[in-house]
Amino acid sequence: MTSESATNATAPIVQQDLFLGIDVGGTSVKLGLVDASGTVHAKNALATPSLGTPERVFAAAIGFADSELSSGSCKKANLAGIGLAVPGVLDAQEAVLREVVNLPGWQGKRLQEILSEVRDLPNAVVNDANSAAYAEHALRSLGNKSLALVTLGTGIGSGLVINGSPYGGDHGCAGELGHIAIRFGSNAVRCTCGKRGHLEAYAGSKGVVRQLHSLAETANNSDLRAALSTGDVTPRDIASRAQDNCDLCITVINQTAEYLGQAIGQMAQVIDPAVVLLGGAMTFGGKQSKVGQRFLETVHSTIVDTTLEQVGNNLKVEFASLGNDAGVIGAAMVAQQVIAS
Numbered sequence: 274m275t276s277e278s279a280t281n282a283t284a285p286i287v288q289q290d291l292f293l294g295i296d297v298g299g300t301s302v303k304l305g306l307v308d309a310s311g312t313v314h315a316k317n318a319l320a321t322p323s324l325g326t327p328e329r330v331f332a333a334a335i336g337f338a339d340s341e342l343s344s345g346s347c348k349k350a351n352l353a354g355i356g357l358a359v360p361g362v363l364d365a366q367e368a369v370l371r372e373v374v375n376l377p378g379w380q381g382k383r384l385q386e387i388l389s390e391v392r393d394l395p396n397a398v399v400n401d402a403n404s405a406a407y408a409e410h411a412l413r414s415l416g417n418k419s420l421a422l423v424t425l426g427t428g429i430g431s432g433l434v435i436n437g438s439p440y441g442g443d444h445g446c447a448g449e450l451g452h453i454a455i456r457f458g459s460n461a462v463r464c465t466c467g468k469r470g471h472l473e474a475y476a477g478s479k480g481v482v483r484q485l486h487s488l489a490e491t492a493n494n495s496d497l498r499a500a501l502s503t504g505d506v507t508p509r510d511i512a513s514r515a516q517d518n519c520d521l522c523i524t525v526i527n528q529t530a531e532y533l534g535q536a537i538g539q540m541a542q543v544i545d546p547a548v549v550l551l552g553g554a555m556t557f558g559g560k561q562s563k564v565g566q567r568f569l570e571t572v573h574s575t576i577v578d579t580t581l582e583q584v585g586n587n588l589k590v591e592f593a594s595l596g597n598d599a600g601v602i603g604a605a606m607v608a609q610q611v612i613a614s
């Protein structure tokens with residue numbers, strides 16, 4: 274790696290190792306040629322449904338890399354490895370997806386073998402949440418430290434990097450934060466997984482809207498009840514109303530932050546990571562807004578209130594930085610890590 278390449282993404286690259294990152298989602302496949310420092314030198318996105326099977330997706334991805342390396346912005350660079358990030362429950366030992374939605378034809382396939390058949394290069398397969406977490410970890414130069422990236426939206430998940438390496442667990446389910454129980458007993462709200470009291474039922478986007486609904490009914494707030502009756506109120510709308518001083522919206526965001534803080538606190542008490550990041554679609558405005566900053570502060574203070582001092586007080590809680598490119602960067606860097614080890 275040269276310092277010019279790390280700071281100037283548009284400069285032509287000469288004889289540098291690049292890694293192809295492939296981040297597969299249900300609607301699009303994101304591709305990137307990434308150097309050892311995590312700088313993206315070329316990227317593209319393709320529609321997943323039109324590509325279909327892993328064989329076709331990988332062939333298209335290699336086609337993109339070859340084109341960039343032969344005549345595009347990465348001319349003369351060397352393709353050193355391929356990293357693949359996939360959603361769902363990944364058996365990391367076998368590189369096989371055991372459970373996945375929206376990717377027909379992917380479950381049960383030996384992904385590493387198919388990648389090798391398409392191009393015989395070192396490769397690695399990683400869960401997409403862990404891939405994004407690994408990219409954020411590399412960005413912060415955390416070395417052998419641990420990090421959790423919590424993604425907030427309809428579902429709540431987390432990517433884990435433990436001691437400097439992505440960690441998926443023995444059954445591909447490590448970091449499934451949405452299914453940590455925060456309430457117990459027969460009155461606890463039922464989760465999408467069928468069990469009761471899970472975080473996702475309270476702090477996933479549907480749970481947040483349901484709680485606002487319940488508060489608006491109790492307070493007999495006709496304005497909010499009318500808005501909620503349309504069924505289109507989103508956490509983004511709730512953040513915007515909170516910005517305009519809607520008390521009930523502020524309350525529901527606070528409550529959500531407390532639920533999250535309780536669950537993240539449990540995870541932090543077990544893993545004792547250096548950093549926890551909040552990302553995904555439901556950050557209530559993120560660090561750019563006062564509402565988002567208060568949300569983050571309440572998550573953090575709840576973690577501090579519910580964990581040992583050494584855990585909560587030493588833990589950094591921040592918003593994620595990399596957004597949409599995180600999966601591609603992380604996949605490429607995991608491939609690099611495999612080659613280096």
Ligand SMILES: [Zn+2]
Pocket residue numbers: 451452464465466467468471473
């Ligand atoms: Zn659940």
